[in-house]
Structures are given as structure tokens and as C-alpha cells.
Amino acid sequence: MSTPQLVVHRDKELMAEAAAARLITKIVDAQAARGSASVVLTGGRNGNGLLAALRAAPARDAVDWSRLDLWWGDERYLPEGDPERNVTQAREALLDSVPVDPARVHAMPASDGPYGSDVEAAAAAYAAELAAAAGHGTHRSAAGAAGGRVPSFDVLMLGVGPDTHVASLFPELPAVRETERTVVGVHGAPKPPPTRVSLTLPAIRAAQEVWLLAAGADKAKAAAVALSGAGEVQAPAAGAYGRSRTLWLLDAAAASELPRDLYPPSSA
Numbered sequence: 001m002s003t004p005q006l007v008v009h010r011d012k013e014l015m016a017e018a019a020a021a022r023l024i025t026k027i028v029d030a031q032a033a034r035g036s037a038s039v040v041l042t043g044g045r046n047g048n049g050l051l052a053a054l055r056a057a058p059a060r061d062a063v064d065w066s067r068l069d070l071w072w073g074d075e076r077y078l079p080e081g082d083p084e085r086n087v088t089q090a091r092e093a094l095l096d097s098v099p100v101d102p103a104r105v106h107a108m109p110a111s112d113g114p115y116g117s118d119v120e121a122a123a124a125a126y127a128a129e130l131a132a133a134a135g136h137g138t139h140r141s142a143a144g145a146a147g148g149r150v151p152s153f154d155v156l157m158l159g160v161g162p163d164t165h166v167a168s169l170f171p172e173l174p175a176v177r178e179t180e181r182t183v184v185g186v187h188g189a190p191k192p193p194p195t196r197v198s199l200t201l202p203a204i205r206a207a208q209e210v211w212l213l214a215a216g217a218d219k220a221k222a223a224a225v226a227l228s229g230a231g232e233v234q235a236p237a238a239g240a241y242g243r244s245r246t247l248w249l250l251d252a253a254a255a256s257e258l259p260r261d262l263y264p265p266s267s268a
């Protein structure tokens with residue numbers, strides 16, 4: 001487990017631009033070292049803000065988009081192309097504007113796909129896709145939970161909800177307690193829509209780097225709670241960490257209630 005590091009930016013726009021620059025560097029470095037890179041995207045305003053900033057960054061052309069695997073931390077279980085699906089929003093914010101390899105864009109299943117309303121079957125199919133990717137190619141495999149393997153993602157991004165949820169792991173719901181499976185179906189999510197597919201904490205923790213994004217005053221309490229030793233069942237963000245690095249990327253409003261000893265010296 002890596003101890004969280006905090007970076008606080010003036011506002012959410014600067015946070016998105018700086019995080020996009022950081023992501024470009026990570027992808028370029030991984031591709032230089034191993035030929036390809038793998039990144040897990042998040043839904044939500046902050047995740048999409050980062051993708052839009054990446055689209056606008058001239059340095060995006062330094063990325064070899066054809067040698068990048070993209071995965072999702074969670075998905076809203078809705079029909080293909082629904083504007084509320086995380087993948088639809090990511091396509092709009094970035095993916096339609098860069099030459100990604102469609103075979104390497106690993107969207108989670110849609111509710112009008114082969115699994116229909118069976119969200120558990122959809123989750124199992126995504127777990128199988130992850131396990132297959134963990135077993136071959138340029139990825140170094142990481143043992144996930146006992147129930148499956150996932151690639152050792154270079155970067156896994158997570159938006160943080162005001163209730164401290166990450167991906168679709170909400171406080172106290174069964175998904176956050178999962179220790180075996182790498183992907184689960186979620187029912188009764190408090191944030192709409194209620195039915196979702198999500199990576200579990202063991203799958204998240206197989207990533208090399210986990211970046212948590214939080215901007216806005218409505219995230220201040222969540223950041224303070226998750227970074228002050230809360231349990232992961234009550235505060236799922238507290239259980240999200242990477243094998244080599246855990247990075248909280250915040251704006252000043254989201255950092256405003258952090259205990260002083262956590263606040264980075266540069267922004268004190």
C-alpha cells in the first residue's frame with residue numbers, strides 16, 4: 001500500500017490541465033519503456049474535465065494513441081450510446097478526437113448488449129476480459145483477488161463523490177466489501193442510475209498508480225474523511241490506493257477541510 005500524496009491546485013480548471021499534463025507524461029514514459037500503456041478512466045465531471053483538457057493540450061500528440069489500452073473503473077448500466085454512459089461521455093470529451101485503436105478501448109457492457117438486464121453477467125464478462133489482458137501482451141500481470149486477475153494498470157483514475165464513493169463503490173453497499181471478484185454488478189446506487197458495473201477495491205489496488213480527483217467545496221468533507229484514517233466500507237475512497245503510488249489531485253476548495261498536517265507544504 002502506498003501512502004497518499006496530495007497535490008492541491010488553485011481551481012478545477014488548473015487541476016484538470018495539470019492532471020492531463022501528468023497523464024500525458026505517464027503514458028509517454030510507459031510506452032517508451034514497454035511499448036504500450038494502460039489507463040483506467042473514471043466517469044464524472046472531474047474525469048471528463050481531465051479528458052477535455054487532454055484533448056486541448058498540444059502535447060497530446062506525443063502519445064501513441066494506437067498503443068494505449070483504455071479501461072473503465074465503472075459504468076452506468078444503460079443502453080449503448082446513452083448520453084449518461086461514462087464511455088459516451090469519454091468519447092465526446094476525448095476519444096472521438098484522437099486515433100485510439102477501437103480494439104483497445106475496453107468499454108464495459110451496455111444494458112442492451114448480449115447480457116441484457118443481467119448486470120452480474122455483464123460484470124463477469126468484463127472480469128474475463130481483464131483476466132485475458134492480464135495473461136498476455138506487454139502487460140505485467142498482477143494477481144488480482146482470488147477470483148480473478150487484472151492487468152497491472154499504469155494509471156487508474158477515480159473521481160471522488162461527496163459521500164466518499166469511488167467508481168461505483170458506495171459506502172456500506174455490498175460492492176465495497178467484495179474481496180474475491182474483480183468486477184461486480186451494483187444495485188441500488190444512491191447516485192443515478194441505480195444499476196451499475198464497477199471494479200472492486202482489490203482490482204483497483206492492482207494498479208501501479210491510483211489518482212483520485214476531487215474538486216469543489218462539496219468534496220471537502222469527503223477528502224478530509226477519506227484521508228483521516230476512515231475505514232473503506234464507510235469511506236470507499238480510503239481503500240483506493242496504488243501499488244507504487246496513490247495521488248490525490250485536489251483543487252483548493254476540495255482541500256479546504258483537510259487536517260493541517262496533511263496539507264502539502266507548498267500550499268500552506
Ligand SMILES: O=C(O)[C@H](O)[C@@H](O)[C@H](O)[C@H](O)COP(=O)(O)O
Pocket residue numbers: 042043044045046047074075076086158159160161165166167168191
Ligand atoms: O459513474 C460515475 O458517476 C462515476 O464514475 C463516479 O464514481 C464519479 O467519478 C464520482 O461520482 C465523482 O463525480 P464528479 O467528478 O462528477 O463529482
